Amino acid sequence: MAVGKEILTKIRSVQNTQKITRAMQMVSTSKMRKTQERMRAARPYAEKVRTVMSHLAHANAAETAHPLLVRRDVVKRAGIILVSSDKGLCGGLNANAFKRFYAKVKELNEQGVEVDVCCLGQKAVAACHRTRLNMVASAVQLGDLPVMERLIGPLTVLFKQYAAGEIDAVYLVYNRFVNTMKQEPTLEQLLPLPAEHMVVEHNHAWDYIYEPDPASLLEFLVRRYIESVVYQAVAENMAAEQAARMVAMKSATDNAGNAIKQLRLVYNKSRQTAITTELTEIVAGAAAV
Numbered sequence: 001m002a003v004g005k006e007i008l009t010k011i012r013s014v015q016n017t018q019k020i021t022r023a024m025q026m027v028s029t030s031k032m033r034k035t036q037e038r039m040r041a042a043r044p045y046a047e048k049v050r051t052v053m054s055h056l057a058h059a060n061a062a063e064t065a066h067p068l069l070v071r072r073d074v075v076k077r078a079g080i081i082l083v084s085s086d087k088g089l090c091g092g093l094n095a096n097a098f099k100r101f102y103a104k105v106k107e108l109n110e111q112g113v114e115v116d117v118c119c120l121g122q123k124a125v126a127a128c129h130r131t132r133l134n135m136v137a138s139a140v141q142l143g144d145l146p147v148m149e150r151l152i153g154p155l156t157v158l159f160k161q162y163a164a165g166e167i168d169a170v171y172l173v174y175n176r177f178v179n180t181m182k183q184e185p186t187l188e189q190l191l192p193l194p195a196e197h198m199v200v201e202h203n204h205a206w207d208y209i210y211e212p213d214p215a216s217l218l219e220f221l222v223r224r225y226i227e228s229v230v231y232q233a234v235a236e237n238m239a240a241e242q243a244a245r246m247v248a249m250k251s252a253t254d255n256a257g258n259a260i261k262q263l264r265l266v267y268n269k270s271r272q273t274a275i276t277t278e279l280t281e282i283v284a285g286a287a288a289v
Contacts, residue, residue: 004274007267011260018256024089025249031144032180032242038145039177039235046228049221071192072168077114079136079158079167080104081190082128083174083233084121085241086141091248093175093183093241094123100185101173105133116167118154120234136161146234148227155230159223162191174233175240181247183240188233190226 082101084094105115119125119138128135137154161167170191176184210217 004267004270007263007270011263011267014256014259014263018253018260021249021252021256025246025253028242028246028249032239032246035144035235035239035242036177039232039239042228042232042235046225046232049225049228052221075111075113075168077116077167078108078169078171079116079118079161081118081120081155081158081170081172081230081233082124083172083230083237084119084124084127085237086122086143087241088123089248090241090245093244094127096183097173097175097185098127100187101127102131104171104173104187116158116161118158120151120154120230121237142234142238144238146231146238148231151230151234152227155227158191159226172230172233174237177236177239177243180243183244186233188229190229193222193226 080101082097084097088094108115115133116136117124117128117133119128119135119140121142122140125135125138125140137157139150139154142150158167158170162170169189172186172188172190174186176186178184
């Protein structure tokens, strides 16, 4: 029965793993609802800031030529903000985002453009270390609740580089939450601000009184808008992470159940074979006597 004991040991091991995956599935299910609510709550703020910023930029185009709104004719160096999870066990979520990220890096390199990377998430940092890309800033251990104070530092590094002319474009790569079963790797241009992001339907005229002045106000609004876009991307990525982990752990739990069924079948067959062999030996011995 040595073989039977080995199978029983393997069954217990798979059962223990199944308990862990089921617990992780339940935790992710609980967290997913909160991350989705947080993700949806962040959207109206970014939209309202974009509307006011667009009004201001169009009303005072000559007076408020902000550097972040000016498009560079030649791009020699670009920055990419890569958003990922801090933990694994979430299926192909990070791998899909990295695939989109590597494709953009390859495209820029073929055009002779050097790339600086700002990593938000432990997995993104590890990916940059593996590929030996130039990482200029990072933020890890973001937790389940995105905090703006943790993101401002890395973003300020890219803002200063862009304002100083050291980089000519900034892109954002993250996983956009579509639904529980679908998370879409997304690439957006962050700087200079795309023209389509500045187009707002105006059904009426507006006349603002600016304090202290339009240029200072636009400087504040542009930074707040970009920070809110990155915050929204991190919130979307966290919601996508919990959904992907829930699906992956459910699949692992189901696979463990199927493995246990197969192992029990093998165990029962081996046990029946051993019993049959013993009975045959007893009958053969009795006949010999």
